[in-house]
Amino acid sequence: MTTERRATANAARRKETSRRAILTSAFELVQEVGYVKLTIEGIAARAGVGKQTIYRWWPSKGAVLFDAFLMLSEDGAGEPAALPDTGDLEADLKTVLRATVAELTDPRYDEPMRALATEIAHDPELAAAYLERLDAPLKELKRQRLRSAQRAGQLADDLDLDVAMDLIWGPLLNRWLQRTGPLTAEYADRVVTTSLNGLRPRSPEGGSARAGA
Amino acid sequence: MTTERRATANAARRKETSRRAILTSAFELVQEVGYVKLTIEGIAARAGVGKQTIYRWWPSKGAVLFDAFLMLSEDGAGEPAALPDTGDLEADLKTVLRATVAELTDPRYDEPMRALATEIAHDPELAAAYLERLDAPLKELKRQRLRSAQRAGQLADDLDLDVAMDLIWGPLLNRWLQRTGPLTAEYADRVVTTSLNGLRPRSPEGGSARAGA
Amino acid sequence: MTTERRATANAARRKETSRRAILTSAFELVQEVGYVKLTIEGIAARAGVGKQTIYRWWPSKGAVLFDAFLMLSEDGAGEPAALPDTGDLEADLKTVLRATVAELTDPRYDEPMRALATEIAHDPELAAAYLERLDAPLKELKRQRLRSAQRAGQLADDLDLDVAMDLIWGPLLNRWLQRTGPLTAEYADRVVTTSLNGLRPRSPEGGSARAGA
C-alpha cells in the first residue's frame, strides 16, 4: 500500500495478521481516547505486537490511521458504484449530503475522521496519499453525477465541476471541522438549494423551472 | 481574556511582560517547528519564563496559541472597520478573497493558522472561544457587506446570509486546510462567480445578466 | 558524593528520600536478579521514582550500585576503627581473612559484590572512585595492623606493606571472583601461613620463633 513501503523492509515476509491487528487497534483506539492520546505504544499493546513492527512499516501514527481508513474503505467492499441519480439533481444531492452529515455526526466516525483531517492538514505527504487513494474515487463518483446533470441541462454548460463540488461539499466539511455551527440535515438542504440557485436574485419566472426534467 | 482566567489566579498581579513574551514565543515557535513539536517547555524557555507561569494562566498549549492570535489581531490594531464596498459586490468579494488567499498562503501564517484550526477541530471549548472572539467580529463585517448588497438588490431577498458566507468562504478554507488543490487568486475568483450565479443555468435575460462570465 | 555530581543538576534541591529509595532498590534488585538483569527501569519502578531522576544523578547503573555500597558502608556506621591486634599477627590475620571469606560467601553480598567488582573492571572512572572511597579506608586499617607488626619485629623491616597486602588478600579475592577453587576458612588460614613464611624453606630453627612477642 502506498504509504507503508519502507526502504529496508521486505514486504513479502510481512505478517498479514499483525498488519490488520495494528490497523484495527488504531481505529478503535482513536475512537476511545482521541487522536492526541493515541500512541504507538498503545496501538502495539492492543494489537499484541512489538512497537518495532509498527515502526518498520509506517512512518508516523498518522500514516497508520490513514491505512486504517484505507482498510476500512476496502473491506467495506463494494463501495457504492455511483451516487443516486433519479433525474432530480437537487433531491439527489440532498440525499447524499444528508448521508454525509449523518456520517460526520456519527460518534463512531467523528473522532477518527477529525484525526485524519487534522493530520492531513499538517502533513503534505499524507495529504497527497489521501487525495489519491481516498478522495479521488469519491470525487469521481460526484463528478459523474454532476456531469449527468449537466448533460440534462440542470447545470450550467460552462460550469467547472471541481469548483461545483467544492461549493457543495466545502461548506459542510468546514462547518463540521471548525464547529462554526450546527451540522444538520436542514443545513445540508439549504446548502444544496443555495449553491444550485446562487446568491443573486433569480428572474421572477425562476431559474429552477426546468428542475425535475 | 476569555480562555486564560483560572480559578486561583489573581490577574491584577499579573506580569504583562511575561504574558507578551509567552505569546510571542509561542507564535514564533509554531512557525519554526510546527504545532506538533511546539512544547510548553520550549515556549517557557524561549520566553525566559518558568513553566508554572504558563500553567498558571493557560489550560493548554492550544489556549496559549489562541491568545497569541488574539494578541496579534488586537495589536494589528484598527482592524478594518468594514469590508470594501464599491457597490460592485462581485469585485469586492474577489478583492477580499484574494487577500484571504494571500494570507493563508503566507508562510509566516500558514503553520500557525493550521495549528489553530486543527486544535479547534479537536477542542470544542477552544472552538467556542474562537467563534466568539475571533470569528464573530469578522463574520459581522462580512454580514454587513452582504446585507448592503442585499439591500441593493444584488442578492436574493430571501437569502440566508450565514449560508451565503459558508458558500463563499467554505470552499476556500477547505481547499487550504485539506490541500485538495492549489489555492490561487484565480480559484478565489471562480468561487465568487460560481457562488453568486449558482450552479444551474441562468435564463439568458435573467437576473443580473452577468451570468456566464 | 563523588560519583553523583552531574553538570546541570542542582544538588541543593535534591530529594533525599528518592536517593535512598534508589540505592536501596538497586542493592536489593542486584541480589534478586543478578547484575546483568539489573535495569534502570527496574530500579526506578521499585523505588517509585521516574527514570529521569536516576539519569539526572548517575551516569550508569554501575555508578548507582557503587553509591549503594557507599551508603551501606556509611550507614553500617562506625566501621571497625581498626583490625584486631592481639599481638599475634598470624592469628589476627586468620581472623580477618576468615571474616572476609564469610562475607564473600554470604549469598546476600556475593552477587552485589561481584557486580561491583566486574563493573570496576570495565570502568576506570568507577575504579578510581572505588579506590578512593571504599578501598582506601580499608587499606589504611590493614596497613596500620601490618605496621604495628612490623614495629614488633614480626614483619621484615624492609617489607613493602602494599605488596604485603596484595600477597595476603589477592589470592583470596582472585579465588572468589574467578572461582578457581573452594573459598574456605581453611584456605584463608593457609594463605596467611604461607604468605608469612614465604615459599622457600626456612632455616631449621624457624623464622617464626619470635612470634607472639
Added chain:
Amino acid sequence: MTTERRATANAARRKETSRRAILTSAFELVQEVGYVKLTIEGIAARAGVGKQTIYRWWPSKGAVLFDAFLMLSEDGAGEPAALPDTGDLEADLKTVLRATVAELTDPRYDEPMRALATEIAHDPELAAAYLERLDAPLKELKRQRLRSAQRAGQLADDLDLDVAMDLIWGPLLNRWLQRTGPLTAEYADRVVTTSLNGLRPRSPEGGSARAGA
C-alpha cells in the same frame, strides 16, 4: 568444543568457515566496542552470518567469547610445552610474570581478557569450562616448574603448590582486574621476591640468604 555442543545440533554438518568467522568477529568486536556493547547481532553482521547460526551453537555471548579465546590459544599453536627452567627459580618466575604483565597490558588483549574474566565471575558454568580448558593446562605447567624447584630444595618441602601459585599470580591478576595500582615489571619482580621470602623477617644466615634484596 566444550561449551558449544547443543542438544539438537548435528556438529558433523557444521560449517567451519562460519564458526571461525564468528569467533574472529567476536574477538575483534570486543576489542573495539568493549564487552558491554558486544552484541550477538553485531557479531553475526560482521561475520556475515545469520543470528540463528550463533544461537544454534552457543548458549550466550560469553560462550562465544570463550571459544574465541580457545581458538586463539589453539591457533597460537605449539603452546610453550613448559615454563623456563634455568635452575634459578626466582629469575624464572620473574621472567614469566613480566611476560604475563606484558600480555595483560597489551591493548589488544586487555579488553577481551577483562570481558572473559568478568563473564566468568558471573557464570559458574563458564567458569568451570574456563578452569578445565584454559586454566588447567597453564596451571599444570606452573606446577611442574614449582615441583622442579621443590625437588631442588628451593621451595619448602611441605608447600602446597596450589596455594603457592595463588600467592604468586593472585596479586598480579587482582591488581590488573581491579586496577588497584600500576601493573609493571617492577611490581611483578617484587611479588616474586616477597612471596618467595615471605613477609616475616628471615634470620640473617637463613634459608637462601637472598632475603632483603
Added chain:
DNA sequence: ACTTAACCGAGACGGTACGTCCTGTCTTTTC
C-alpha cells in the same frame, strides 16, 4: 515602613511515550 501574600524564575520530581536497539524465536529461501 512593614508585613504578607501572590507572582515569578528555576528546576527537581513521578510519570508516559518516544524512537532505537537487541534478544531469542520463527519462517522462508538458498545452497
Added chain:
DNA sequence: GAAAAGACAGGACGTACCGTCTCGGTTAAGT
C-alpha cells in the same frame, strides 16, 4: 538439513515533555 536473511513479540535503553511541586526572590497591597 544447515545456513543467510530477516520479520516478529518483547523489553530496556536514554531522551523529551508532561503537569505538579517546592524553593528563594521580587513586587505590590494592605496595614
